[in-house]
Amino acid sequence: MKTRYKVLFFLFLVSTISYLDRVCLSVAGPSMQSALNLKPAQWGWVVGSFVLTYALFAVPTASLGDRYGARRVLTLIVLWWSAFTFLTGAAIDYRMLLITSLLFGIGESGAYPNAVGALSRWFPKAERARAVGVVWMAARVGGAVAPIMVVPILKAHGWRAPFFLFAGTGLVWAAFWYGWYRDNPADKRGVKPAELEELLKEPKTATAAAAPWALVLGNRNVQYLMAMYFAYCFGGYFYQSWLPTYLVKGRGFSQDQMAVWSSLPFILGACGNLIGGATSDFLGKNYGLKIARRTVGAAGLGLAGLLELVAVLTHSATLAAIFLALGFGFMDCMMPASWAACLDIGRKYAGTVSGAMNMAGQAGSFLSSIVFGYMVTAFHSYDLPLVPMAIALFIASSLWLKIDPTKSLAGG
Secondary structure (H helix, E strand, O other), X not given: OOHHHHHHXXXXXXXXXXXXXXXXXXXXXXXXXXXXXXOHHHHHHHHHHHHHHHHHOHHHHHHHHHHHOHHHHHHHHHHXXXXXXXXXXXXXXXXXXXXXXXXXXXXXXXXXXXXXXXHHHHOOHHHHHHXXXXXXXHHHHHHHHHHHHHHHXXXXXXXXXXXXXXXXXXXXXXXXXXXXXXXXXXXXOOOOHHHHHHHHOOOXXXXXXXXOHHHHHXXXXXXXXXXXXXXXXXXHOHXXXXXXXXXXXXXXXXXXXXXXXXXXXXXXXXXXXXXXXHHHHHXXXXXXXXXXXXXXXXXXXXXXXXXXXXXXXXXXXXXXXXXXXXXXXXXXXXXXXXXXXXXXXXXXXXXXXXXXXXXXXXXXXXXXXHHHHHHHHHHOOOOOOHHHHHHHHHHHHHHHHHOOOOOOOOOO
16 A cells, blocks of 8 residues: 555544544534523534634644644644543533633644645645545544434433543544654655655655745635635534534424434535545546636535525425535535645645635634524524525635636746
C-alpha cells in the first residue's frame, strides 16, 4: 500500500472523531435543553457559540499549519478539542455550557484546513478531490454513527456520559499521529522511490512562511469562494445544530426514531462526498478544473435548496425527514469540489485559503444557528426557518459560477 493512503486513513479517523464530538452535542440537545432548562434562543447561542470561535480562529490555526506543519498543529488541535469535549459533559448550567462551547470551537477550527494541507503535501493534483471526498465522507460517517451510539448511552447513563467517552478517542489518535506522520514525504521512512517520484513532480508544498493575509483575503477568487461557503453553511448547518431538535419538537419523532432519522442525512452525505469527489476528478481529467469544480458545486447546492423547500411544504413527518436527508446528500456532493478548489487556488498556501473559506462558512453557521432559534420563538414553527436557509443554498449555487480554480494566488 502506498504511504499516502495510510496518511488518508489517519485523516479519515480524525475526521470521524471530529464529527462524533460535534454531532454528539446536537443529538444530546433535546435532553440537555430539558435538564438545564434552556429555551430555544439559548440553545441557538450554545450551538452558535461553537461556530463563532470556529470562524474567528479558522485562518490563524490554518496559517500555523502552513508554517509549522500538520504533524504538530493537528496534534495540538485534537488534544484541545478532546479536553473541551470532556468539559461539555461536565457543564452544570447555561453559562458554563456557553463558555465551554466557545473554547471547543477554537480547538475544532483548524482541523480541516490542516487536514487539507496534509493532503496537498501527500497527494498529486489528479487525486486530491477524491482524497478530500474521503475525508469529508469520514465526517459524515461520524455524523451517522453519533446518533446511533449516543442515544443508547444517553438513555442508560444520562446525557453527560457520551461526552466523557468520546473525549478519550481523540487522545489516542493524537498520540499515534504525532509518532507516525511526517510533513515532508521525503522525511518519512518506508516511502517507496516510485511514490516519492510521483510526489516530487507536483509543485512543492512543504511548510512555508505564513501567507500574507492581504494576498489571500484580497484575492477576488478567494472572496467568491468565501461568499459561496458562507451562504452554503448558513443553509446547511441546520443539520449539525438543530436537526434532532427539529425532528423531536417540530415533527413529533420519539428519541429512538430521532436517532435513525438523524443518521440518514449523514449516511447519504458520505455517499455524496464519494460521488462528488470522483465526479469532480473525472470531469477535471476530461474537461478541465473549471467545469469540474463548478458543475459539481452548483448542481449539488441547487438540488439541496430545492429539497429543503419541499420538506417545508410537506405535511408528512416521514417525507419531510426523507427530503431533508436527500438534500444533505446532494449538498455534500459539493464538499470535495470546494476543498479541492482551495488546493487549486492556494497551492503552497492551501491551508490558509482553506482556513479563509472555512472562516467565512462558520460565520454563516453562527448566524444560521442564532436565526433559527429566534425564528422558532417568533413564529412558533420549526419549518419556517428552513425557508431562508434554502434561499441561501440557491445563492451559494449561483456563486460557484464566479469561482475559477484555474487561477491560483501565485498566478494572480
